[in-house]
Amino acid sequence: MTDHEHAKCRELLGSLSDYVDGTLGEQLCQEIERHMRECQNCRVVVDTLRKTIHLYHQTAEPADLPNSVRQRLYRTLNLDEFSR
Amino acid sequence: MSEANDPSISIEALRRGDRQEFARLVDHYSPLIYRLALKMLGDEQDAEDVLQNTFLQAFRHLNEFEGRSTLSTWLYRIAANEALMLLRKRRPETALTDSLPEEEPLEEPTQFIDWCCLPEEELLSAEGRARLEAAIRLLPETLRVVFLLRDIEGLSIQETSQALGLSETAVKTRLLRARLRLREMLSAYYAERLNAGRKAYD
Structure with missing residues (x-):
């Protein structure tokens, strides 16, 4: 990779979060996509970044409060009468 | 969410x-x-x-x-x-x-192994999930809290900025840093898995 190309990688790095979230302006999107066609490393970074976020979304299991924790919380808040 | x-x-x-x-x-x-x-x-x-x-x-x-x-x-x-x-x-x-991470230059990626091809059941195996959790805990807390609110709790950038009393720009910068660091950590782990799989195949 030449220094010139690497400078482009650095320049685009700051926009990658917005890019994978789909909130980046069209012009920058096109610039990233044009660059990725020529830069294997940036392609991998974008793909694995997207996958990383996807995996964390998958692991965001439904929030669950253990019953004992819930009971103590209701007691602390004097809400025992509403605890089912 | x-x-x-x-x-x-x-x-x-x-x-x-x-x-x-x-x-x-x-x-x-x-x-x-x-x-x-x-x-x-x-x-x-x-x-x-x-x-x-x-x-x-x-x-x-x-x-x-x-x-x-x-x-x-x-x-x-x-x-x-x-x-x-x-x-x-x-x-x-x-x-x-880690009080003002947005003032430091972005850490450049060093891991360029493409592990996206690993099957989801391997990526999200019990060990994989434990790695995902451990990686979050290795983030500095100022990045961790932004990542958790945005990518786990599903708040928008605006809601995250309101919840943390930070500008939206600061939230975006911290989110990007958190995601890039997590990607680096996961890449190092999954690259090992890929190599182990290839060796077993050879």
């Missing part, structure tokens, strides 16, 4: 001191606050302390809730502050080391 949607809790009733309405608030949001605290602190007892303090604070300060943010964002704000205070009390040195 749908869980954070307001289940039509009446702010008026809360302000009037309606305890049944407060119980509805606790019932709906306590699992979310506990999940955030647990992932933020990695310790069940600490998470329970933060959970209890969050709702005690909320009860005391209901009159100050002005409705400029949603109730859930307001609760996340209290919880995030409680969790950060607890962490800083335990490890005061961390408060200085």
Whole structure:
């Protein structure tokens, strides 16, 4: 990779979060996509970044409060009468 | 994320001191606050302390809730502050080391192995999930809290900025740093898995 190309990688790095979230302006999107066609490393970074976020979304299991924790919380808040 | 949607809790009733309405608030949001605290602190007892303090604070300060943010964002704000205070009390040195991460240059990626082809059941195996959790805990807390609110709790950039009292630009920068660091850590781990798989195949 030449220094010139690497400078482009650095320049685009700051926009990658917005890019994978789909909130980046069209012009920058096109610039990233044009660059990725020529830069294997940036392609991998974008793909694995997207996958990383996807995996964390998958692991965001439904929030669950253990019953004992819930009971103590209701007691602390004097809400025992509403605890089912 | 749908869980954070307001289940039509009446702010008026809360302000009037309606305890049944407060119980509805606790019932709906306590699992979310506990999940955030647990992932933020990695310790069940600490998470329970933060959970209890969050709702005690909320009860005391209901009159100050002005409705400029949603109730859930307001609760996340209290919880995030409680969790950060607890962490800083335990490890005061961390408060200085990562106070303004957006002023430092972005860390450039060093891992370029494409592990996207690994099957999802391997990526999300029990060991894989443990790695994902461990990686979150290795983030500096100022990045961790942004990542948890945005990518685990599903708050928008605007809601995250309201919850943390940060500008949207600061939230975006911290989110990018957190995601890039997690990608680096996961890439190092999954690259090993890929290599192990290839060796077994050879």
